[in-house]
Amino acid sequence: MLQRVGRATDVEEKExxxxxxxxxxxxxxxxxxxxxxxxxEESTCKYVSFVVGRRHYEWSAKKCSFDKEWQEKTKRERAI
Structure with a gap:
């Protein structure tokens, strides 16, 4: 988009x-x-669930009851 800076007095406008x-x-x-x-979340050592960008729920990694395999994969691939 172009915006006029000065007034052109001639018919031909300059560059x-x-x-x-x-x-x-x-x-x-x-x-x-x-x-x-x-x-x-590495800074707090917690797993955090997000729904549409908003923090929904969090739990301690030490008290996590999910599979160890899932925990390691989440730590490796989804660390924030």
Missing amino acids: GDFEQLDLFGSEDLNPAKPLNGVYY
Whole structure:
């Protein structure tokens, strides 16, 4: 999109009369998807479930009753 910077008195406009504006340059065109599912939070050593990006439930890794295999896979692949 072009925005007029100065007034052109001649019929022919010079190259410097227009300035290119970057209207969407500061916005992220591909925003991050909200978290869904269970993740392992390394800073608190807890498993945390998220629903549409909002924290829903959390439990301690020490008291987790899920399979050890699942726990290790979640720690490895879904750590935040």
